[in-house]
Amino acid sequence: MTRQNQAPTMKDVAKEAGVALGTVSKVVNGIPVGEEYRTRVENAIEKLNYRVNSYAKGLKSNKTYIIAVMMPNLVSPFFARLTDYINKALTQRKYRMLFYATDYDPEQEQEYVILAEQQKVDGIICLSYNPNLKVSENVPLVSIDRYFGAAIPCVASDNYSGGQLAAEKLIENGCRNLAFMRIGSRLTNEPNKRKDGFVNTCEVRGIPYTLKIVEDGTPYSAFEDFLQEHIKEGKLEFDGIFCVTDSLAHQILVSLDRLGIRVPQDVQIIGFDGAQYFGDMEYYCSTIVQPLEDIAETCVNMVLQDRSAKVPSLVCLPVSYAYGGTTRG
Amino acid sequence: MTRQNQAPTMKDVAKEAGVALGTVSKVVNGIPVGEEYRTRVENAIEKLNYRVNSYAKGLKSNKTYIIAVMMPNLVSPFFARLTDYINKALTQRKYRMLFYATDYDPEQEQEYVILAEQQKVDGIICLSYNPNLKVSENVPLVSIDRYFGAAIPCVASDNYSGGQLAAEKLIENGCRNLAFMRIGSRLTNEPNKRKDGFVNTCEVRGIPYTLKIVEDGTPYSAFEDFLQEHIKEGKLEFDGIFCVTDSLAHQILVSLDRLGIRVPQDVQIIGFDGAQYFGDMEYYCSTIVQPLEDIAETCVNMVLQDRSAKVPSLVCLPVSYAYGGTTRG
DNA sequence: TTGTATGCGTTATCAT
DNA sequence: ATGATAACGCATACAA
Numbered sequence: 001m002t003r004q005n006q007a008p009t010m011k012d013v014a015k016e017a018g019v020a021l022g023t024v025s026k027v028v029n030g031i032p033v034g035e036e037y038r039t040r041v042e043n044a045i046e047k048l049n050y051r052v053n054s055y056a057k058g059l060k061s062n063k064t065y066i067i068a069v070m071m072p073n074l075v076s077p078f079f080a081r082l083t084d085y086i087n088k089a090l091t092q093r094k095y096r097m098l099f100y101a102t103d104y105d106p107e108q109e110q111e112y113v114i115l116a117e118q119q120k121v122d123g124i125i126c127l128s129y130n131p132n133l134k135v136s137e138n139v140p141l142v143s144i145d146r147y148f149g150a151a152i153p154c155v156a157s158d159n160y161s162g163g164q165l166a167a168e169k170l171i172e173n174g175c176r177n178l179a180f181m182r183i184g185s186r187l188t189n190e191p192n193k194r195k196d197g198f199v200n201t202c203e204v205r206g207i208p209y210t211l212k213i214v215e216d217g218t219p220y221s222a223f224e225d226f227l228q229e230h231i232k233e234g235k236l237e238f239d240g241i242f243c244v245t246d247s248l249a250h251q252i253l254v255s256l257d258r259l260g261i262r263v264p265q266d267v268q269i270i271g272f273d274g275a276q277y278f279g280d281m282e283y284y285c286s287t288i289v290q291p292l293e294d295i296a297e298t299c300v301n302m303v304l305q306d307r308s309a310k311v312p313s314l315v316c317l318p319v320s321y322a323y324g325g326t327t328r329g
Numbered sequence: 330m331t332r333q334n335q336a337p338t339m340k341d342v343a344k345e346a347g348v349a350l351g352t353v354s355k356v357v358n359g360i361p362v363g364e365e366y367r368t369r370v371e372n373a374i375e376k377l378n379y380r381v382n383s384y385a386k387g388l389k390s391n392k393t394y395i396i397a398v399m400m401p402n403l404v405s406p407f408f409a410r411l412t413d414y415i416n417k418a419l420t421q422r423k424y425r426m427l428f429y430a431t432d433y434d435p436e437q438e439q440e441y442v443i444l445a446e447q448q449k450v451d452g453i454i455c456l457s458y459n460p461n462l463k464v465s466e467n468v469p470l471v472s473i474d475r476y477f478g479a480a481i482p483c484v485a486s487d488n489y490s491g492g493q494l495a496a497e498k499l500i501e502n503g504c505r506n507l508a509f510m511r512i513g514s515r516l517t518n519e520p521n522k523r524k525d526g527f528v529n530t531c532e533v534r535g536i537p538y539t540l541k542i543v544e545d546g547t548p549y550s551a552f553e554d555f556l557q558e559h560i561k562e563g564k565l566e567f568d569g570i571f572c573v574t575d576s577l578a579h580q581i582l583v584s585l586d587r588l589g590i591r592v593p594q595d596v597q598i599i600g601f602d603g604a605q606y607f608g609d610m611e612y613y614c615s616t617i618v619q620p621l622e623d624i625a626e627t628c629v630n631m632v633l634q635d636r637s638a639k640v641p642s643l644v645c646l647p648v649s650y651a652y653g654g655t656t657r658g
Numbered sequence: 659t660t661g662t663a664t665g666c667g668t669t670a671t672c673a674t
Numbered sequence: 675a676t677g678a679t680a681a682c683g684c685a686t687a688c689a690a
Contacts, residue, residue, distance in 0.1 A: 006391075007446075007467045009667055020677040025669060034675060049465065051447035055393065056667035058384040059682050066427070073413055075608035080409035084402055087430050096448070098395070099428045101416050117336075118380035119425070136378065138336050247607040275607070278576040279404035284606075338683055349661040354685060363659065385683035388666050 008048040017044035028052055058120060067303060068116035070100045070109060070126035076247070077275045078290075079127070082144070085296030086125060093304065095122070106130035113141075123303035131187050142303045144295065146189045150313040155298045156190035158316040162288040163197025166242040166270045169286075169321050171205055173268055173328045175240030178202055178209040179230075181223060181252065182244035184216050190316075191244065194272060194288075198242050210238070223248075224255040236261050239268065246271035249285045253326065269326040283324030291317045337377040346373035357381055387449065396632060397445035399429045399438060399455035405576070406604045407619075408456070411473070414625030415454060422633065424451070435459035442470075452632035460516050471632045473624065475518045479642040484627045485519035487645040491617040492526025495571040495599045498615075498650050500534055502597055502657045504569030507531055507538040508559075510552060510581065511573040513545050519645075520573070523601060523617075527571050539567070552577075553584040565590050568597065575600035578614045582655065598655040612653030620646045 010028070014021045017040040026033045027041040044050070058064040067090055071079045087097045098121060100112040109130040116124050117136050124135070127144040135141050135152065143154045170178055180198050184191075195211065202209040212226050230237040236259075243249035249271030256263055263269055264286075274289030276282065283289075294317045302311055323329060339357070343350045346369040355362045356370040373379070387393040396419055400408045416426045427450060429441040438459040445453050446465050453464070456473040464470050464481065472483045499507055509527050513520075524540070531538040541555050559566040565588075572578035578600030585592055592598055593615075603618030605611065623646045631640055652658065 007449075007465075011667075021668090022670085022677060022679095023675090026676090029669085032675080037676080051443065051465075053388070053667050054448050055384050055387045056682090057669080059382070059388055059667080059684090060669045062682080064384065073608075074403060074409045074416070075413050077406065077409070077607065080403045080406070084404050084430060087403070087428060091430070096444070097428050099416060099426050101413060101420070114380065115425070119383050120336075136336075136380075250606055250610070277579055277613075278406060278604070279402075281579070340683080350684085351661060351663095351686080352659095355660090358685080361659085366660080382683055385666090386685080388668090388683080389685050391666080 007053070008050045009053070010050075012048055013041065013044045013050050016048055017041045062120075064120055064122055065094060066096050066098050066119070066121045067300075068098045068100060068112070068119065068121045068124045068126075070102055070112055070116075070124065070128065072104045072127065072129065073101050074099075077279065078245075078247075078273050078292075081279065082127070082292050082296060085293050086299060089296050089300040093300065095300075095304070102126075102129070104129045106132070109133060125299045125303055129185065129187065140303050140305075140307060142299045144299060145191055146187075147314060153302050153311045153313055153315070154190070155295055155302065155315045155317070157290040157295065157319050159190050159193040159319075160197035160200075160316075162272060162290075162319040163194040163199075163242070164201040165197075165319065165321055166194075166272070166288055167198045167201035167205070167207070167209075169270060169327065170240035170242065170268055171201075171207055173240070173264075175238075175268055176207060177238050178207055178240045178242065179238040180209060180211050180213075180242050180244075181248060182211075182213045183218060183220075183223075183248055184244065186215065191272075194242075194244055220251045220255070223252060224258070227252075227255055227259060227261075231259065231261070234260075236267050239266070241267060241269050243269065243271045246273045246275040246284050246287055249287070249326070253285065263326050264328050268328060270321075271324075271326075274322060283322050286324040286327040287322055289320050289322045291319065336382070337379045338382070339379075341377055342370065342373045342379050345377055346370045391449075393449055393451055394423060395425050395427050395448070395450045396629075397427045397429060397441070397448065397450045397453045397455075399431055399441055399445075399453065399457065401433045401456065401458065402430050403428075406608065407574075407576075407602050407621075410608065411456070411621050411625060414622050415628060418625050418629040422629065424629075424633070431455075431458070433458045435461070438462060454628045454632055458514065458516065469632050469634075469636060471628045473628060474520055475516075476643060482631050482640045482642055482644070483519070484624055484631065484644045484646070486619040486624065486648050488519050488522040488648075489526035489529075489645075491601060491619075491648040492523040492528075492571070493530045494526075494648065494650055495523075495601070495617055496527045496530035496534070496536070496538075498599060498656065499569035499571065499597055500530075500536055502569070502593075504567075504597055505536060506567050507536055507569045507571065508567040509538060509540050509542075509571050509573075510577060511540075511542045512547060512549075512552075512577055513573065515544065520601075523571075523573055549580045549584070552581060553587070556581075556584055556588060556590075560588065560590070563589075565596050568595070570596060570598050572598065572600045575602045575604040575613050575616050578616070578655070582614065592655050593657050597657060599650075600653075600655075603651060612651050615653040615656040616651055618649050618651045620648065 010024045014024045074080045102109045124141040147154045271285045271287040339353045343353045403409045431438045453470040476483045600614045600616040
């Protein structure tokens with residue numbers, strides 16, 4: 001029984017055009033061929049609606065033009081936007097994106113890396129929460145925000161400077177008693193440097209500060225309780241708060257509203273990320289903006305780079321401050 | 330010259346284990362094999378860190394376990410969330426997602442469909458803005474929100490009922506002079522039925538209404554001008570507004586704030602989509618919630634369904650109302 | 659049960 | 675310049 005209702009192959013095209021298989025391959029790949037033959041082949045391709053099978057092609061050439069991208073999810077605007085930029089950067093370079101959502105699960109991450117390897121992708125870009133991720137030598141991997149050691153290039157915002165910038169902006173806007181709030185992993189990763197930068201500037205500038213850091217999974221009410229405890233005679237002790245993400249800043253704003261503390265009159269808030277309403281409008285809050293487009297471009301360039309080229313093990317890209325209504329300027 | 334530093338193949342494993350190629354294949358695919366052989370092969374696989382090459386596998390089996398998903402972008406929370414759910418549904422079924430961002434460009438959409446076909450994906454799920462999209466018979470395609478005709482299954486929210494529900498909720502909350510606002514394509518698509526449902530209920534209930542519909546690309550200021558014109562003696566004529574999306578509702582809220590009109594005291598607003606702050610918190614506004622998870626599941630089930638099975642040409646899934654602070658209830 | 663051989667749709671190396 | 679043929683890594687029908 002012959003193939004029925006199957007997609008046509010090069011062989012079919014060759015038969016239709018009355019030429020040899022190799023000739024069809026040449027036409028498809030833009031290799032010079034006699035004018036007469038070329039049109040015959042092109043007509044046959046048109047007639048049969050032929051498409052090259054990229055699996056067969058990949059099998060031969062050992063190149064797939066596919067990059068695997070791993071993120072915790074696409075629901076967080078930060079991840080979604082970053083993925084969007086990565087996808088754009090890949091598309092511009094004629095690459096496609098195979099996407100995996102890891103849901104912060106280290107085991108799934110490991111599984112997906114293995115999957116990507118057998119998918120024979122040309123590279124992997126991942127934002128990982130698995131500090132022990134095992135990765136094969138055979139496929140280049142670029143990490144976002146997590147440093148795995150010199151062998152695996154890591155791209156991140158300049159989180160330390162971002163922390164400094166947040167403190168400076170608050171101080172510049174008149175704050176004299178600061179707080180830093182963080183929820184999240186105890187894993188060492190680049191974003192944790194936000195705190196260090198913040199603390200550094202507070203100490204250099206001689207501004208008192210308080211840290212409220214809770215573990216992942218802690219309910220947000222912990223922060224509200226914390227704020228409550230620091231309200232003396234109806235007045236919040238802090239006049240400036242740096243939240244480790246815009247998402248947390250949003251929660252804090254809700255709590256402050258509930259507690260009757262006005263923003264930015266009573267306390268000024270700075271978040272981190274640069275999240276925007278519906279992706280393209282104003283900022284949720286005053287914030288340290290991550291250069292997502294640069295991060296994406298950098299990741300793509302590095303993952304596509306010749307393996308033999310020496311790549312830096314950590315690239316930090318400059319952040320900027322953006323006003324979003326929760327500070328005085 | 331032999332392969333060097335290449336990923337190991339089944340042949341390598343067979344040699345290492347001292348068994349035949351076919352035996353390795355059987356072990357890999359869980360086909361019964363002698364206990365002795367099995368462990369020998371498994372050890373060899375472990376030792377060489379062997380991974381099956383899914384390209385070679387796909388070439389043989391004509392099945393790739395990859396579904397292409399096309400969306401305008403991942404920046405809009407609606408698209409991002411929908412894509413997230415689709416990806417989850419695919420992952421649960423051991424499928425992977427190849428993602429394409431179309432940026433609303435009909436030509437790119439067409440290109441991507443062709444690309445997907447030569448990528449030999451097992452199916453395509455797309456939210457398209459190309460009314461003339463050409464699609465091959467060889468790969469199943471499921472459309473979201475755009476009806477292409479009986480041959481191509483379309484999945485959407487029950488937009489008509491959503492429009493009705495919005496009108497009913499506004500009326501129920503005491504509104505007696507309604508407005509509908511829309512920005513967007515003139516292409517016929519399912520979401521356009523929101524207006525029809527809204528109008529239907531207004532007429533049945535005998536409530537006066539005004540439509541303000543502008544074309545894509547019109548600046549938002551057009552709506553603010555419109556509102557301005559309908560303010561008589563400091564009072565907005567409308568006491569209820571149904572916005573075609575939450576995104577537009579957000580813009581309208583900004584405009585109303587600027588115009589000194591209070592929400593929900595002076596006017597109540599209902600949006601459409603069910604967008605949430607940072608994906609998982611409160612709603613931006615009172616809204617008609619699209620059942621994104623159901624839509625995703627339905628699309629995935631349909632695209633994976635046996636081609637021979639008759640699939641319905643249009644599936645509409647029930648929407649619901651959610652309070653989000655911009656109405657009285 | 660295990661091994662061998664063929665073919666999937668390409669590309670590339672040959673002769674022609 | 676063109677056509678025949680081997681190989682890519684795997685699955686499978688068939689032979690042992």
